[in-house]
Amino acid sequence: MPIAPDMVDTVQNYDVDDLLYASSGGSGGNNTIRVQSTQEIVSRRELVHVDMADSYDIPVEDGYIRFGHYESTGPAYTTQEIQRVTQDAVDSNTSIIKRSTIKQPYNTSVDPQTGKMTVSGQPKSGMLSTNAAYFINAVNAAQFCTSTGVALGKGFDSYLYNANPDYWDSIGLQTLNPETWASLTSENESLGARVFNAIFGIDPDTGNAQMYMDADAFAYIAQCMKEAGILETGETVANTYTPIDDTWTISQVQKDTLILPVYVGGKTAITSYGRTSVAVSDYDVYSVFAKKPWDSTSTQWDTVAWFFSEHPFTAYHYNNNTPSQTFNDRVTQKTINGKTYYYTVSGSATITNNVYTAEPQYTEFTVRSPVNMDDTFIYMIFNTQLSTSGGVDGVTDQPNATLPDTSDWTDQQSTDASLRQQYPDLYNNSIKYDVPDAQGNIIEKEYIPVAWPNSVGNPWTDTQPTTDTSVQTQTNTMVNLLTGLATQVDNLTKTITQTANTTPTGTLPPAENPTDTGSGSSPVPVSTSGSSSKLWSVYHPTQVQVDAFGAWLWSTNFIDQIMKMFQNPMEGIISLHKVFATPIDAGTGNIIVGTLDSGVASATVTQQYVYVSCGSVDCHEDFGNVFDYSPHTQVSLYLPFIGIVPLDVSDVMRSTITIEYGVDMFTGACLAMVKVSRDGATVNMYQYAGSASVEYPLSNVQQSQLLSGILAVAAGGAAIATGGMSMSAGAAVIGGAANAMKSNVGRSGGFSGNAGAMGIKKPYLIIQRPQTKVASLFPRLAGYPTNISGQLSDFSGQVKVTDVHVEGIPATDVELTQIEELLHSGVLV
Amino acid sequence: MDIVLYENYSEKEAIVKDIQSAYTLTGSLRGESSIINPSFLIEHSNPSNYNYCYIAEFGRYYFISNITSVRTGIWKIDCSVDVLMSFQDAILALDVTVSDASIGDQRPTYMNGDVWQTTVKTKTDVIVFPSGLLDDGEYILITSGG
Numbered sequence: 001m002p003i004a005p006d007m008v009d010t011v012q013n014y015d016v017d018d019l020l021y022a023s024s025g026g027s028g029g030n031n032t033i034r035v036q037s038t039q040e041i042v043s044r045r046e047l048v049h050v051d052m053a054d055s056y057d058i059p060v061e062d063g064y065i066r067f068g069h070y071e072s073t074g075p076a077y078t079t080q081e082i083q084r085v086t087q088d089a090v091d092s093n094t095s096i097i098k099r100s101t102i103k104q105p106y107n108t109s110v111d112p113q114t115g116k117m118t119v120s121g122q123p124k125s126g127m128l129s130t131n132a133a134y135f136i137n138a139v140n141a142a143q144f145c146t147s148t149g150v151a152l153g154k155g156f157d158s159y160l161y162n163a164n165p166d167y168w169d170s171i172g173l174q175t176l177n178p179e180t181w182a183s184l185t186s187e188n189e190s191l192g193a194r195v196f197n198a199i200f201g202i203d204p205d206t207g208n209a210q211m212y213m214d215a216d217a218f219a220y221i222a223q224c225m226k227e228a229g230i231l232e233t234g235e236t237v238a239n240t241y242t243p244i245d246d247t248w249t250i251s252q253v254q255k256d257t258l259i260l261p262v263y264v265g266g267k268t269a270i271t272s273y274g275r276t277s278v279a280v281s282d283y284d285v286y287s288v289f290a291k292k293p294w295d296s297t298s299t300q301w302d303t304v305a306w307f308f309s310e311h312p313f314t315a316y317h318y319n320n321n322t323p324s325q326t327f328n329d330r331v332t333q334k335t336i337n338g339k340t341y342y343y344t345v346s347g348s349a350t351i352t353n354n355v356y357t358a359e360p361q362y363t364e365f366t367v368r369s370p371v372n373m374d375d376t377f378i379y380m381i382f383n384t385q386l387s388t389s390g391g392v393d394g395v396t397d398q399p400n401a402t403l404p405d406t407s408d409w410t411d412q413q414s415t416d417a418s419l420r421q422q423y424p425d426l427y428n429n430s431i432k433y434d435v436p437d438a439q440g441n442i443i444e445k446e447y448i449p450v451a452w453p454n455s456v457g458n459p460w461t462d463t464q465p466t467t468d469t470s471v472q473t474q475t476n477t478m479v480n481l482l483t484g485l486a487t488q489v490d491n492l493t494k495t496i497t498q499t500a501n502t503t504p505t506g507t508l509p510p511a512e513n514p515t516d517t518g519s520g521s522s523p524v525p526v527s528t529s530g531s532s533s534k535l536w537s538v539y540h541p542t543q544v545q546v547d548a549f550g551a552w553l554w555s556t557n558f559i560d561q562i563m564k565m566f567q568n569p570m571e572g573i574i575s576l577h578k579v580f581a582t583p584i585d586a587g588t589g590n591i592i593v594g595t596l597d598s599g600v601a602s603a604t605v606t607q608q609y610v611y612v613s614c615g616s617v618d619c620h621e622d623f624g625n626v627f628d629y630s631p632h633t634q635v636s637l638y639l640p641f642i643g644i645v646p647l648d649v650s651d652v653m654r655s656t657i658t659i660e661y662g663v664d665m666f667t668g669a670c671l672a673m674v675k676v677s678r679d680g681a682t683v684n685m686y687q688y689a690g691s692a693s694v695e696y697p698l699s700n701v702q703q704s705q706l707l708s709g710i711l712a713v714a715a716g717g718a719a720i721a722t723g724g725m726s727m728s729a730g731a732a733v734i735g736g737a738a739n740a741m742k743s744n745v746g747r748s749g750g751f752s753g754n755a756g757a758m759g760i761k762k763p764y765l766i767i768q769r770p771q772t773k774v775a776s777l778f779p780r781l782a783g784y785p786t787n788i789s790g791q792l793s794d795f796s797g798q799v800k801v802t803d804v805h806v807e808g809i810p811a812t813d814v815e816l817t818q819i820e821e822l823l824h825s826g827v828l829v
Numbered sequence: 830m831d832i833v834l835y836e837n838y839s840e841k842e843a844i845v846k847d848i849q850s851a852y853t854l855t856g857s858l859r860g861e862s863s864i865i866n867p868s869f870l871i872e873h874s875n876p877s878n879y880n881y882c883y884i885a886e887f888g889r890y891y892f893i894s895n896i897t898s899v900r901t902g903i904w905k906i907d908c909s910v911d912v913l914m915s916f917q918d919a920i921l922a923l924d925v926t927v928s929d930a931s932i933g934d935q936r937p938t939y940m941n942g943d944v945w946q947t948t949v950k951t952k953t954d955v956i957v958f959p960s961g962l963l964d965d966g967e968y969i970l971i972t973s974g975g
Contacts, residue, residue: 539970546968572973578966593972605969615959622954625938626945640962659958665969694966762961767954770947778944783929785942792844793921797931804926809919814865815912819920822913826929828843829921 139198139211141185142168142463147213147450148221150467151426152231153401153474155680157656160394161464167394168463171228173221180412184217199447201431209479212431212447219416226406226415230392312342399680401474425475451477466616466656536574538666539591540583541602546576548600549591572596578694580641580761581610581663581670608666614659614763616677619652622769626785628653632770639672639763641756642690651685652676659763661692668693668753672763691753783826792829800826830886831855832871832906834893837881841892844913844920848881864889865910876904881911890914 145168146156160167174181174194185194199212225231312333333342397403404422409415420427426448451473541549553573572593584607591598619635621628628649635647639659655678662671670692676685775781783798792799801823806816832855835848854871862868864887880893891908899905913920929942 574971580962765956785940800929
């Protein structure tokens with residue numbers, strides 16, 4: 001069993017998130033190590049071959065493997081040259097973006113004579129398969145924290161980073177136990193942060209890949225999460241309050257914006273005598289009141305009212321209907337969770353049968369508060385109708401996940417022991433290695449399987465990973481590199497389908513509304529593996545190389561030779577175009593036309609399809625009501641090389657929108673896939689085709705064809721108002737739901753190809769929202785639109801009834817009809 | 830018959846009225862009167878302050894729709910029944926489906942309605958995606974053979 005060097009040291013100087021793999025075949029010779037980024041493998045679902053039997057030409061010096069990694073604008077390097085890139089070459093050539101140095105992986109051996117490396121060795125347990133290979137990679141703290149959370153049944157969305165973009169820096173990883181933190185991580189100079197070791201296991205036969213985390217790191221991060229409150233589940237509570245003394249009843253909160261008398265249960269409680277009113281201007285003041293039977297006859301009530309607002313206000317307390325004193329000092333200011341609120345409280349009054357028989361004199365305010373008007377109460381009133389306590393915004397619980405019991409997590413040891421007990425599968429599927437510790441003693445370290453979180457852009461640098469577009473869960477942590485995530489989605493879909501088939505349909509009682517959340521995700525498209533063949537060759541030249549090729553093309557020598565083969569020399573050139581995605585180079589070679597070697601070197605391309613992630617954005621509600629939806633709000637999306645397309649606002653509101661482009665290198669065709677993630681499901685909701693390439697005319701015939709195509713697009717795609725009138729169901733015509741009658745205006749025409757190249761290359765979302773003009777008094781005068789049933793006494797204030805059976809009332813027929821008409825037209829309860 | 834006159838300060842649509850300044854007197858129905866729209870004569874110096882009454886014998890509350898002076902100290906009061914106040918308990922006990930409410934179980938503000946008024950103006954928010962296609966393209970040359 002090979003003894004691995006210290007895992008932390010292994011990734012020192014490791015400045016790219018490269019995953020080593022070996023491919024057989026391809027240009028540059030067999031058995032060469034090629035470098036790909038982890039993100040590319042995951043997002044493009046490429047096959048990763050690990051041929052354990054082969055050995056590899058890798059220059060190994062002093063126990064280090066050195067290789068370069070260049071971007072597409074760099075010069076052409078053979079694979080061998082890439083591997084032998086020296087530091088001097090990096091310093092002098094800016095096209096070589098990165099040069100990596102990695103210590104020899106633990107499970108490899110190198111022949112000192114030939115320099116050939118052989119991958120060998122297996123973990124002590126938990127292998128994916130007998131052919132699986134395991135490579136070490138570095139992962140940033142945010143990635144590992146997210147993976148830990150997923151293992152503990154949590155999910156993370158972008159709300160987590162709203163208040164703090166560097167959220168994971170704030171949960172105490174460095175400070176909980178600095179010694180442990182230092183032992184689990186290593187400093188990465190290029191990143192400017194400390195990183196963890198992750199092990200990637202890859203099964204070449206199945207394409208399954210699994211990331212493993214140090215079990216010690218898992219326990220440490222879990223303990224930090226507990227301290228930060230991440231593992232708590234927020235409790236949603238209704239916006240009501242139970243008084244300490246249950247002989248008091250508390251009304252629901254009312255909101256009024258004018259001077260008003262105190263209302264008790266909708267009735268005017270204090271009118272001529274001892275009235276408390278609140279003067280406000282342009283902001284809202286809320287009131288809530290309590291009443292208690294004065295005696296057993298319940299004909300007399302004690303009442304007390306509170307007024308509160310996010311803005312300072314003046315409370316006028318009247319005596320005998322005459323303003324005697326402005327009790328402005330009675331308005332108390334409180335600051336809760338960084339927000340400031342103001343409130344005051346009236347004195348108590350007595351009413352009997354709605355008529356005042358005793359009028360308190362407000363010379364002294366004695367607050368006979370039946371409940372504690374404390375911070376929590378005010379905070380609950382102000383924030384949402386449904387407020388939450390505990391938990392962290394942006395952290396959710398996975399459905400049916402096993403959430404941890406953290407009650408006995410006092411230190412890392414107790415946390416580790418508790419995790420092993422609560423999550424035995426993690427440790428049953430772990431892999432173990434013998435590694436030296438800091439003192440050089442050989443110890444066994446354990447690595448548990450965890451999920452890969454979703455990252456925007458480079459996962460190496462992304463510090464805001466989320467899980468809302470991932471199909472990986474607490475129990476589903478493996479990724480398949482052959483089919484990408486398709487296998488995982490298929491498995492998940494089958495599971496959901498099975499569950500759905502066993503659930504009886506049509507059994508909901510008529511009065512019950514099904515859940516408001518949808519489910520199900522669309523399958524992940526599998527990329528086609530087109531490649532060049534002997535019938536044609538595909539090159540990826542630079543501008544210099546194109547110029548050199550052109551010079552050769554029109555040299556006397558070329559024309560003489562090519563004329564022997566083609567009637568028209570240009571028949572040797574199939575196409576020259578620019579694509580707006582980075583091709584995946586297969587190697588380098590001279591440009592060949594027919595059988596003629598131009599002598600001009602160029603990178604070659606065999607991978608026909610390339611996928612480009614444009615990242616994700618969130619589409620939030622702005623109003624939190626009907627205004628966020630059609631017909632009031634309209635959403636459209638600009639897509640490079642396609643144009644501006646309308647989206648159904650109900651599809652995308654409250655969701656995360658992710659865009660991925662598939663580009664055909666050979667033809668320039670592109671497919672923009674718009675994925676919408678909401679309620680735990682991701683759907684490939686919209687797909688648009690276009691052309692992400694610019695064609696270059698190589699002959700006058702081709703130029704004519706190009707121009708015809710461009711003119712046709714321009715003629716057919718002018719931005720015009722289509723005149724379509726949209727009106728949502730239920731939108732009133734009279735009284736002006738005027739915005740419902742907006743015409744649909746096309747904002748762009750056809751936008752592909754040569755024209756598209758002049759456009760913006762980043763997608764953007766356009767959200768058109770209304771400027772509202774809601775009357776401030778409508779809740780009191782008209783009521784909120786609703787559709788709920790109950791006893792009429794359950795409601796208060798203005799109430800308009802749609803359905804009622806006027807029965808059980810000893811009234812005449814005329815009176816019954818009048819009652820029904822009044823209920824339909826609106827009554828004051 | 831005893832009639833209690835009131836000053837009503839609530840709107841007509843209020844189920845439970847805020848009635849004050851109760852004044853009980855004895856009156857007699859005038860001629861043929863219905864219990865829905867009764868008229869009766871009362872003796873009072875000046876009942877013009879009153880706009881509401883209760884007739885216990887009929888078990889109903891009434892709006893005073895008109896007051897006519899018959900002669901000095903004698904007034905004719907025309908009334909119309911206030912069905913809401915008269916049958917308030919039974920009405921409040923009715924099961925209903927509500928289309929608009931000031932306060933309900935919760936405030937479902939995602940229901941359409943006439944109250945959601947907007948101006949003709951709009952505002953536009955643009956959210957740019959973090960990344961996109963290349964700003965400058967890459968050449969692809971395809972040749973025969975090779």
